[in-house]
Structures are given as C-alpha cells and as structure tokens.
Ligand code: MET
C-alpha cells in the first residue's frame with residue numbers, strides 16, 4: 001500500500017504553549033523541569049494527533065525549545081568557547097547561543113555577558129535558524145542524545161516514529177566560521193563530524209529506530225562541486241556503515257535537478273522531494289530512484305494554507321505509483337509543517353466560506369492520509385467529492401476578482417515607478433530642508449510592545465475598551481515615545497508603532513482582499529511567532545491606514561517624525577499568498593495600495609517616510625538564473641511604485657534585516673536612506689560591498705533580538721571599524737531592527753549609548 005508521511009509538525013502548540021513556557025523559564029517564572037514537561041506534553045500531543053489521523057510515518061525530533069539547527073549545534077558540541085566557558089547547564093547554554101545572555105553575578109553564580117549567535121532565514125521562509133558557528137577548536141562529540149530520547153519517548157507511548165535530523169553537509173554548509181577562525185571552511189570539518197553522526201545513528205538503531213529522515217535541504221541551492229562531492233561521499237559512507245537505520249534522504253523548497261548527479265545511485269533506502277514547489281522535476285528524479293528505493297512524494301504544501309486539490313495530487317502521485325509500484329511510493333507533506341498554523345478548527349471568527357478553502361497543519365495531516373488511501377485504492381469517495389466541490393467553489397468565489405484593481409495594474413508604466421529627480425538632486429533639496437547633523441541617529445520604528453499595550457489592544461479587540469478610549473491610550477503611548485526620543489536626543493523620531501500588532505497583519509487588516517486569523521500562529525524565531533494574514537483576492541486600500549498616528553506624533557514635536565509603512569514585498573512574503581495568481585501581480589497590487597498611503601502621508605505633512613522591506617532578501621529565488629534576475633527587477637519596481645509618488649524633498653527610507661543583499665538590488669529601490677542589519681556581521685568584506693552604495697546607509701549597530709545592552713565604547717569601536725571602509729558623510733546611526741520585542745530598560749540604555757557614540761564621532765568629524 002502507499003504509505004503516508006508527515007515530515008514534521010509545528011511544535012508551538014495549539015495555544016502557543018511553547019512560547020508561554022520558554023518565556024516563563026527565561027523570566028524565572030517556571031523551573032527547568034516544568035519547561036521540560038511542557039515540551040514532553042506537546043510532543044506527545046502531536047504524535048498522538050498524527051497517529052489518530054492514520055499517518056504511517058510520523059516524525060520525531062521535529063521538536064525544539066528554540067530552533068532545530070541550534071539543537072544540532074549543541075548536540076554535536078559546536079559550542080563556541082565564549083558560551084562554553086560559563087559551564088552553564090546545557091539548556092541555558094543553548095538559550096544563550098540562541099538569544100544572548102546578560103546576567104549579574106549572584107552569590108552562587110558568576111556574571112554572564114555574551115551575545116547571541118547569528119540568526120538567518122531558513123531558505124526562502126520567514127523561519128530563522130541559529131547559524132552553526134565553527135572554529136578551529138570545534139571538537140565534535142555527542143552532548144546528550146536528544147533525538148534518541150525523543151524517539152524513546154514516542155515509543156513508550158506506543159508510537160513508532162521516524163527521527164528527523166538535518167544532515168551533516170547542510171549543517172556545515174549552512175554554518176559559518178567564527179570570528180577567530182575566519183580562514184576556516186566549515187565543510188573541511190566533514191570528516192571530523194561524520195563519526196558523531198554515525199554514533200547518533202547507531203544509538204537510534206539501538207533504541208529501535210528502523211528508519212531515519214536525513215534532510216539535506218541545501219540540495220535545492222546552487223552547490224559548488226565540492227559540496228556536491230561531499231553529499232556523494234557522505235551518503236556513500238553512511239551506506240557502507242553497518243548497524244544504521246534505513247535512511248530517507250530528504251530535500252524541499254525547490255528542485256534538486258541541478259544536483260542530481262550528486263544523489264544519483266546513493267545507497268539510501270529512499271528519497272523525499274518537494275513536488276509542490278517543483279513538480280517539473282518529477283520525470284528526472286523518478287528516473288534515479290533505484291529498484292530497491294522508495295520515493296516520498298511531497299504533495300501537501302508545508303508552506304501555504306490552501307486546501308489540497310485531491311484529484312490533482314492523486315493524479316500526480318499515481319504517476320509515481322505507475323512507475324514504482326504502490327510499495328515504493330509514499331505520500332508526504334512537501335516539507336515540515338512547521339511553517340503552517342496548527343489547527344483551522346481554532347478559528348472561530350473566519351468567514352466560513354473562506355475557512356472552507358483553507359487547510360492548516362492538522363488538516364494537512366488528514367489530507368496526506370486521504371491521498372495515500374485514494375492512490376492505494378481505498379474508498380474515500382465522500383472526501384474526494386467534498387474536496388472537489390470546495391476547490392471549484394473557490395475558483396468561482398466573489399472574494400477574488402476586483403476589476404478596478406485589475407485595470408490599475410494594467411495601467412502601470414515606467415513613470416509610475418520613477419522619482420521626479422535622481423538621488424543627488426533629491427539629496428540637495430532634503431539637506432536644505434532638514435539640516436540633519438553628521439551621523440544622524442534614528443530607530444527602525446517600533447518601541448517596546450509592553451504588556452500594557454497588549455492588554456489594551458486585547459480589550460479593544462474584545463470590545464471592552466471603546467474606540468475613543470483606545471485612541472486615547474495609543475496617543476498617550478505615542479507621546480511617551482516622542483518625549484523619550486527627544487530626551488535622549490535622537491534626530492529622526494518615530495511614533496513607536498504601539499497600534500500595530502504586527503507590521504504586516506496591521507496593514508493586512510486594513511487592505512481589502514485579505515483574510516486574517518485569530519490563532520494562526522507560525523514560529524518565526526525562538527519564542528517569536530507571527531500570524532501571517534492570508535491574501536484571498538485582489539488587493540486595494542479603501543482608506544488611509546497609518547496617517548492618523550503619524551500626524552499625531554508629528555504634532556507633538558519640532559523634530560522630524562518618520563512615517564512607517566511595510567513594503568509590498570514584505571506584505572506579500574509575510575502573508576500566505578494566493579496560489580492562483582503570480583507573486584508579481586500580488587506585489588504590484590500591494591504596491592499601488594501603499595502608494596496611496598505614502599502620498600496621503602506626504603499630503604498630511606510627513607516629510608520622512610520609511611517603507612520597510614525586511615523580506616526582500618528572503619523572496620529571492622533560491623537559485624541563480626532567470627527567475628532570480630526577474631525577481632530583483634519586479635521586487636524593486638514594486639517598491640518604487642509604492643514610493644515614487646512623492647516630491648524630491650520628501651525623504652524615503654527603507655529597512656532590511658538579516659540581509660546578505662545584493663547591493664545592486666538595494667540600489668534599484670532608489671530609496672534615499674536604507675538601514676540594514678549589521679550587528680552580527682564580523683566580515684569586513686561585507687561593509688566594503690556597500691562602500692559604493694550611492695545613497696545613504698545606516699548599518700544596524702546593535703542586535704535588537706537580544707536583551708543585551710552594548711556600552712558606548714562598544715558602539716564607538718563598531719563605528720570606528722565601519723568608518724575604515726565606509727564614508728562618514730553617508731553614515732546613519734541606528735539599531736539593526738525595531739525594538740518591539742525589547743523591554744524599556746534595555747531600550748533606554750542601548751539607545752542612550754548609541755546616541756552618545758554618534759555624538760562622539762560628530763564632534764570628531766566636525767572639528
Ligand atoms: C522586521 S523589520 C521591522 C521594522 C518595523 N518598522 C519595526 O520597527 O518593528
């Protein structure tokens with residue numbers, strides 16, 4: 001029979017139990033045992049859910065208290081000395097690597113002060129992993145045996161699982177050399193690392209695991225020959241090793257075709273590929289599946305929320321069955337379901353028609369089972385009929401088409417995406433208007449989202465706080481933030497974004513064509529979860545979305561207040577997009593909506609407007625080539641459509657985080673000032689790349705994902721380093737992202753130190 005498989009299930013819990021537990025532990029509210037208990041319960045719950053749904057192959061080790069790649073770093077002892085030296089309990093070392101740790105000395109413990117490791121986007125998703133960081137002194141060994149423990153935990157519940165672990169080549173390739181070992185190529189450590197993997201696999205086998213899923217997601221990237229060779233060598237070697245479980249080699253988020261030579265003929269028991277993202281690879285990958293190998297067909301989308309089309313999927317899987325036979329085909333999710341919300345049943349407020357078109361992780365589990373049954377020949381007619389009816393209802397739904405939006409899209413021309421004058425002339429007009437000092441200071445927009453803010457917002461949403469009272473509350477928050485910024489003497493102020501639950505959701509809720517959930521949380525990083533809105537139809541902006549708050553903020557101060565918007569690409573990327581229209585069209589629709597907003601802000605007297613595009617980088621197609629080149633062009637055009645309606649003297653800012661961005665791509669946005677993540681970059685070449693960037697640039701100076709407070713001296717030395725390869729006259733001073741996840745105390749201190757450092761250089765350079 002054709003089996004069903006789920007590559008991983010969201011670990012956050014149906015009601016964000018994981019967030020509450022981890023944050024409770026960090027704040028000292030619960031003990032480590034209580035934390036572990038929550039983890040254990042969540043795992044049990046997820047396994048049972050899948051078991052009850054009838055899934056044949058259920059993953060274990062898909063759980064993590066922070067990030068599964070960080071788990072691996074700790075498991076294989078890839079723990080830089082700056083963390084190891086404190087000899088903290090392993091779980092605390094783990095969290096310190098993930099989020100930094102700053103702790104005063106107590107009677108029983110020494111002071112700790114260490115920054116977090118770099119965090120990077122997981123492929124083209126909005127999930128972030130903690131980057132494995134290797135050095136010459138890295139000594140691989142097994143620290144504990146998390147995958148084994150979790151396998152045994154499931155086994156004790158009577159559930160046989162398939163442990164999942166990211167493979168050694170991806171682990172190394174996705175990592176980087178630590179600052180003390182910049183000459184180290186992580187991949188050169190492969191031979192030293194492999195014995196630790198083998199030891200782990202043997203332990204899993206001894207515990208009773210018959211099969212493991214090893215992910216090499218890098219197979220969907222452009223891989224240099226040496227990396228391809230490493231894949232080949234690794235799995236050849238594992239194939240020769242006796243006493244290991246069977247291995248399914250898995251990849252997702254794209255096509256593996258360019259790396260096919262590296263995987264062809266490998267002695268593994270099966271392959272898993274993503275046919276949602278890359279159906280076109282089918283014939284060629286099916287051709288390399290050997291006579292005794294299994295093909296796991298990823299056909300239920302692990303990255304989006306649309307209901308699966310059973311007929312289409314079954315037809316697809318049947319191609320594999322025809323070729324390989326029922327026993328050598330598995331129906332699977334395309335990737336882990338980590339990237340989808342937990343359960344559609346938790347949505348009580350969704351429009352019922354729309355709800356009928358969606359499928360979250362729990363529903364996807366059931367979908368995999370139905371498709372597997374269907375292609376096995378079981379009678380699932382009722383499910384098929386209901387599915388077909390729903391799929392055709394969506395295609396004809398009135399939620400989808402808006403002819404006004406469609407004709408606006410048709411009318412887009414080059415003029416619409418071009419500012420009146422080129423940057424040098426705009427700059428002159430802006431300098432004349434603003435007279436900003438050298439090293440102007442600003443923030444990225446949000447200020448701490450305090451408990452008070454969340455409580456009031458919840459009351460407002462529930463209706464226990466009237467719109468007038470809520471507005472009054474928001475205004476008082478804005479005033480607090482404005483006074484604070486004046487007090488510490490920042491140059492360009494922001495209103496602090498207290499009214500925004502999330503930078504995309506807030507706009508999504510005001511844009512027609514969007515649906516949003518009340519409980520559709522997805523992990524973004526650590527304990528930060530987001531609730532991506534869902535694009536269901538053509539998009540437009542019925543009314544101004546942000547003007548009121550910006551205008552109020554500006555009315556409170558003589559300093560310039562920057563208006564804050566989320567850009568079209570980020571609105572698109574951090575939503576669940578439509579799957580019936582291409583992404584460019586959706587981005588352009590958003591760009592037109594935002595253009596209306598930018599123009600309204602300007603008309604209301606806002607002279608600096610920031611349009612954030614933190615997702616610009618993650619939208620980049622994973623491989624080089626025509627698709628990627630075209631993305632760079634249309635994504636930049638979308639940004640310019642949004643921002644080109646303003647006068648020369650209106651200053652357009654943009655912001656990116658975690659960005660290994662192509663400077664030419666940034667240049668094509670033609671923003672007057674951009675701020676970019678920099679606090680965790682140690683590579684001097686990275687700054688050099690931007691020294692030719694024509695417009696102005698703020699290199700994010702401190703890591704807002706960590707509660708750690710950098711000292712003034714630290715800021716000064718950082719700026720000094722940057723000034724070696726970046727000119728003072730284009731230099732803006734800012735944190736590397738918004739401060740919404742931080743507390744007030746660390747925010748006050750960090751920003752004060754940052755402004756002091758800017759003034760230090762201002763004096764130095766104006767003497
Ligand atoms: C993830 S980028 C965040 C930008 C936004 N303006 C903020 O400050 O929160």
Ligand SMILES: [Zn+2]
Nearest residue numbers: 614657737738
């Ligand atoms: Zn950011």
